[in-house]
Amino acid sequence: MTAALRFDPIRLPPECEQLRKEVRAFLADEIAAGTFDPHRPVQEDADNREFSRRVGEKGWLGMTWPKKYGGHERSFLERYVVTEEMRVANAPVRRFFVADRQSGPVLLKYAPEHIKMDILPRICRGEICFSIGMSEPNSGSDLFAAKTKATKTDGGFLINGSKIWTTSAHIADYMIAIFRTSPPTKENRRHGLTQFLVNMKTPGIKVNPIDQITGQQEFNEVVFTDAFIPDDHMLGEIDGAWKQATSELAYERSGPERFLETYYTLTELVRAVGPEPDTRSAEGIGRLVAQLHTMRRMSVSVAGMLQAGKEPVVEASIVKDIGTVWEQQLPHRVRELAAFVDDNASNHATLDEMLDFAIKTAPKLTIQGGTTEVLRGIIARGLGLR
Amino acid sequence: MTETDNIVAETAERIFADLADAQTINHDKQGSWKAPLWQALAENGLALSWVPEDCDGSGTSMAEGFSVLSVAGRAGVSVPLAETMLAGWLLAQGKIKSPAGMMTVAPANTRDRLTLNGDGTISGRARGIPFAREAKHIAVVAGSSIALIDASACKIDAGLSLAGDHSDTVHLDKVKPTAIAKAPAGIDEKALLLMGALARSLQIAGALETMLSISVQYSGERVAFEKKISKFQAVQHNLAKLAGETSAALAAASSAADAFSHGAPIDDALFLEAAAAKIRCSEAAEKGAAIAHQVHGAIGFTQEHILHRYTLRALAWRDDFGSESYWAVELGKLVANLGADELWPLVASR
């Protein structure tokens, strides 16, 4: 057959269970100290600087990276456990998450040694925040339509144009971005984009916040006017970013953050329903839990394959597709199931408030990190259809 | 076909490929393929995979036996392999030797109970028993006992599943078992239902794998509007969704099989694995079968075409050993009872 899908039943090794206990204890202490409220996904302080440092001190950033860069040479599965415990607790991870998941691994692969020695340890200490500059006003799904230019000049490049939907650009120290260094060729329209490390303090960079329908402010427009990037901040091959950017995405796609963003509504539903649910509530909860369990088993399975050095591109895309559709539908299913919950349930107000927020959050879940339609195109390619 | 993991599964794969080729079976209206297929499965020890050697079985590991069920699901043929394996497993729990020949198990419906009478006979009604009319013996759970019943001692009302396989009602009226033993701790009606649900989950996931492969293949052959239909984005997206449902079913079923292979007692985490597998695989069967038929157009709706072997069987298997609704209610009650703060620890327990 064309594509044999594999989802080996990977189990988390014992060191993960020990680690899970440590993470839970740490988060319990943080909650007790008032750093964040686990019952509140609406985090005003989601970019908590101090929290970020404390997570770094614990050794939970750059977990899989070499020790010489401040990493901890632990496994993907251990990192997996930390990620899921943080997500489920609604911990304020915004300041470090992108750097830990995506930017660090890109630098490890493509940055010159002195930059790695400078920046990676700071990521591991939770000191710096990254953003990802891929999308532009006329280039979202079609990444290769990007136009923002990097023009060669003495000792570096001058950047002109803009990026958009850039999460955390307003708090970020750095951005990893793709810019056009030459026009696409006839044979290859993906040619001509190069990846750069951008220091956000560089003169000529202006960040304009964009408000979201949730009332939060996460993403931005970033405008470049003759912003200078030195030569040694170019990452990897000139004109070859397309190869680099696509392999980066396997990590972005299949983690627990891809199905847990609205998870809190399910916990609150169980709380509101109480210990003796009627048949309708029991069935609804049972189905959602079965789906959640299955998603997680799929996601752990992909993490195990990454750990084993495999490249499960199709499986990872499938996990993101199913996971994001699931987390998008979850608050709506919870809303249906909550319709007959006793108004006197002690957490009713919280549940209502959480549902409002989750339902407003839901539309973005199948857009960020590549839309459902684009993912299904990737899966179709994996099946040999194109 | 998906690569298999072990020699037992490879043997099963070879036997199904040689003796139960889908096209051949489809044209053989008399069912004359059945006897040689069964004989090969039995002779190679597959039917009694889970029976230890001292109970006259082949002593295959749980894990290898589960992979045989995946193969059987991918083959999607009407033969009581899963049922005989389950019966052998159940009998072995009571150290009862397995007889030769086709077997099945009871009860398979969550509402049925068999009772052990004071005089050692068994009574009751068990509905939806797969292949009861073909089976020589039925392994049953009655009260806290496991027993081997000669099928000819029962009154059997014939029924058919959605896929046209026998799904019968068995009446036991003070039937004297051929052998009986006390069930060990943890082995009861619920344990049999869970094992049966897991077996069906693996079969459904297997059937979905075949649905996916034949749908992908067909889309690369069928031409419409001067293009292979596989080139239409809408068709690609449907197949991507089918791949997603297949993946979910595979992941859920193989995770549960792995959990059961380690022989742990049936605790909450193991219950979650099996119940979730049956729920999610049944949901995948519904969504997956719809897409597979959609991609095939009218040809897939014909009796002539092989597609219905997999789609109707996957849909039918939803009903055996507890439907997805049943398990969802049970799982939901468990979760509610443990309480909100225990939900994540339960899900993250492995």
Ligand SMILES: Cc1cc2nc3c(=O)[nH]c(=O)nc-3n(C[C@H](O)[C@H](O)[C@H](O)COP(=O)(O)OP(=O)(O)OC[C@H]3O[C@@H](n4cnc5c(N)ncnc54)[C@H](O)[C@@H]3O)c2cc1C
């Ligand atoms: C909350 C949030 C955070 C984000 N953060 C970042 C970030 O940090 N950095 C960054 O670079 N980007 C970020 N993005 C942008 C995101 O990656 C893009 O929104 C996404 O890739 C889609 O691009 P678009 O919005 O331009 O939509 P478009 O590409 O215009 O797509 C609109 C619709 O058309 C469909 N479509 C487009 N092409 C095809 C096709 N070939 N076949 C079928 N359908 C198609 C899409 O699936 C979609 O439904 C973020 C987005 C969100 C919502």
